[in-house]
Amino acid sequence: MRRAELAGLKTMAWVPAESAVEELMPRLLPVEPCDLTEGFDPSVPPRTPQEYLRRVQIEAAQCPDVVVAQIDPKKLKRKQSVNISLSGCQPAPEGYSPTLQWQQQQVAQFSTVRQNVNKHRSHWKSQQLDSNVTMVCKRGFAMLARLVLNS
Numbered sequence: 001m002r003r004a005e006l007a008g009l010k011t012m013a014w015v016p017a018e019s020a021v022e023e024l025m026p027r028l029l030p031v032e033p034c035d036l037t038e039g040f041d042p043s044v045p046p047r048t049p050q051e052y053l054r055r056v057q058i059e060a061a062q063c064p065d066v067v068v069a070q071i072d073p074k075k076l077k078r079k080q081s082v083n084i085s086l087s088g089c090q091p092a093p094e095g096y097s098p099t100l101q102w103q104q105q106q107v108a109q110f111s112t113v114r115q116n117v118n119k120h121r122s123h124w125k126s127q128q129l130d131s132n133v134t135m136v137c138k139r140g141f142a143m144l145a146r147l148v149l150n151s
Contacts, residue, residue: 046052098106 022104040054040058042055
């Protein structure tokens with residue numbers, strides 16, 4: 001939702017689309033802006049990479065920038081357990097373990113993302129908002145996910 005759509009809502013907060021999101025998730029592909037409704041037929045598969053990216057743009061435009069989750073606290077209070085057996089795991093073959101340099105690079109990138117998230121979190125905590133406001137940025141963890149997937 002954009003600022004105009006949020007004007008009448010008291011349960012959501014507006015997050016500047018270009019500043020906060022671009023900092024956490026920079027654009028990776030040079031995609032030209034296009035008319036998202038012109039000649040779009042969702043039943044026809046994309047024929048080119050540009051058509052595929054246009055389809056992604058259309059789907060992203062239909063998603064709200066901010067969503068509010070209705071979480072049942074009773075479900076979170078149940079005792080949760082995870083049972084993982086490591087006895088069947090074999091160590092990585094010689095030469096396949098990550099290098100110290102790679103590990104340090106991952107830690108540095110994660111620290112940068114964590115600092116950015118904390119900066120935005122502290123900014124929004126300092127704002128005067130109603131007690132029933134819950135803010136969730138749908139793109140906030142994209143950079144973290146990209147770091148994990150690219151590792």
